[in-house]
Amino acid sequence: MDKFELVGKSLSEIESFMSDINQSKFRAKQIYNWLYLKSVNNFDDMTDLPLASRELLKEKAVITSVNIKDKQISKDSTIKYLFEFPDGCYAEAVLMRFDNRANLTACISTQIGCPMGCSFCATAKLGFKRNLTAVEIIQQIFLIQADTNLKITNIVYMGQGEPLLNFDNFIDSVNMFREFFQIGARRITVSTCGIIPQINKLADLDFQSTLAISLHAGNQKTREAIMPVAKKYGFDELLSALKNYTDKTGRRVTIEYVLIKGINDSVNDAKELAYAISKLKSNVNLIVYNENEKSDFKRPSKDAVLKFKYILEASGKKVTIRLERGNDIDAACGQLSSKFKKQ
Ligand code: SAH
Numbered sequence: 001m002d003k004f005e006l007v008g009k010s011l012s013e014i015e016s017f018m019s020d021i022n023q024s025k026f027r028a029k030q031i032y033n034w035l036y037l038k039s040v041n042n043f044d045d046m047t048d049l050p051l052a053s054r055e056l057l058k059e060k061a062v063i064t065s066v067n068i069k070d071k072q073i074s075k076d077s078t079i080k081y082l083f084e085f086p087d088g089c090y091a092e093a094v095l096m097r098f099d100n101r102a103n104l105t106a107c108i109s110t111q112i113g114c115p116m117g118c119s120f121c122a123t124a125k126l127g128f129k130r131n132l133t134a135v136e137i138i139q140q141i142f143l144i145q146a147d148t149n150l151k152i153t154n155i156v157y158m159g160q161g162e163p164l165l166n167f168d169n170f171i172d173s174v175n176m177f178r179e180f181f182q183i184g185a186r187r188i189t190v191s192t193c194g195i196i197p198q199i200n201k202l203a204d205l206d207f208q209s210t211l212a213i214s215l216h217a218g219n220q221k222t223r224e225a226i227m228p229v230a231k232k233y234g235f236d237e238l239l240s241a242l243k244n245y246t247d248k249t250g251r252r253v254t255i256e257y258v259l260i261k262g263i264n265d266s267v268n269d270a271k272e273l274a275y276a277i278s279k280l281k282s283n284v285n286l287i288v289y290n291e292n293e294k295s296d297f298k299r300p301s302k303d304a305v306l307k308f309k310y311i312l313e314a315s316g317k318k319v320t321i322r323l324e325r326g327n328d329i330d331a332a333c334g335q336l337s338s339k340f341k342k343q
Pocket of ligand 1 (some may be wrong): 116118120121122157158159160161163192193213256290291292333334
């Protein structure tokens with residue numbers, strides 16, 4: 001019989017497992033706390049359980065069946081994790097701390113590879129293998145916490161994959177983060193390349209986490225040239241869906257815009273973007289393109305980035321420039337490209 005996998009189970013599921021192995025139910029709460037509040041990943045450390053219970057648990061249960069396969073630490077102390085899932089597939093996640101902030105942010109993956117094919121992104125070059133389950137999504141956070149002994153305060157769904165194409169598992173994982181790990185909705189951000197039907201679903205669900213949109217262009221033509229998804233879900237239609245989302249949820253969206261030299265970084269591009277989103281309740285997050293060996297795109301000059309920012313600010317938008325993390329270990333945006341499987 002397969003061992004019972006604990007991380008990802010609710011309190012009542014752990015209780016019924018404990019009663020199945022003739023253990024008292026109140027021990028379930030102790031295990032639950034060890035797992036989710038203390039991120040303990042071995043039974044010997046669960047010191048308030050009797051020795052016999054710990055031995056029995058080792059026989060009948062595993063804490064998680066996902067492994068940390070590799071770990072790289074950047075000069076800026078960002079850590080990139082490579083996880084191995086039970087079927088031998090790999091995906092990456094990144095842990096980031098920003099100076100002067102108490103927040104500890106983890107960027108997690110929702111798919112093995114990615115099907116979206118954005119021309120500038122290294123993950124896209126991998127192609128798509130499969131969706132991660134909700135439990136596989138949350139185990140990334142469990143393992144990072146267990147490894148570092150630190151509590152993650154913020155989660156961004158900005159790793160490998162398109163979260164909204166793995167919709168149910170994505171939503172289940174958000175709910176698990178809230179319930180098990182006590183991470184508030186407002187500390188969770190999901191980024192999408194713009195899957196309109198699913199954005200509408202989020203609006204209907206009154207989604208209370210932050211929605212970020214990889215817009216990357218101020219018009220259909222440029223967007224379509226770099227993001228194949230735009231051929232299916234057009235620019236104007238996407239902006240209307242976002243408008244509907246902000247109306248229904250009352251929440252601001254984040255417009256992500258990766259500045260790529262000569263593609264979308266001109267003064268005219270900035271004006272066009274400012275105009276396109278002028279009526280949308282939104283903030284803008286500019287991402288300076290991270291070069292990678294898998295594509296020929298280049299990062300823009302500092303001057304171009306600042307001009308772009310000023311034009312948007314002059315139009316009344318709040319604009320931030322995303323701090324670049326972990327570039328030296330290929331952990332920055334668009335650089336996650338672990339192979340699918342062990343060879
Ligand atoms: N599929 C989702 C989640 C990925 S988030 C989405 O598209 O939003 C990763 C972010 O990094 C996206 O905004 C993506 O467009 C951006 N990105 C991809 N490649 C990049 C690169 N080389 N430099 C900077 N940002 C990049």
